[in-house]
Amino acid sequence: MTERTKWIKKLDKKWSETVKQRDGKCLRCYKTANLQSAHIFLRRHLGTRWDKNNGITLCAGCHLFWGHQEP
Numbered sequence: 001m002t003e004r005t006k007w008i009k010k011l012d013k014k015w016s017e018t019v020k021q022r023d024g025k026c027l028r029c030y031k032t033a034n035l036q037s038a039h040i041f042l043r044r045h046l047g048t049r050w051d052k053n054n055g056i057t058l059c060a061g062c063h064l065f066w067g068h069q070e071p
Helices: 003-023 060-067
Strands: 035-040 055-057
Touching: 003 035, 003 055, 035 060, 055 060
Parallel strands: none
Antiparallel strands: 035 055
């Protein structure tokens, strides 16, 4: 694993923790279990990848069935 890859993983984890802590529940169905952070704009766009305003918290079900739809 390269040094760049290690930093990307660390930043992704911190971003995810920050988004989930900020929201505290699924913003679609309001569940509080099995929470995941989801990007609004794809994370391949590095300009917004770690912007906390580019993230929402979804439960696993909403993330799978709602978060991965075409906008």
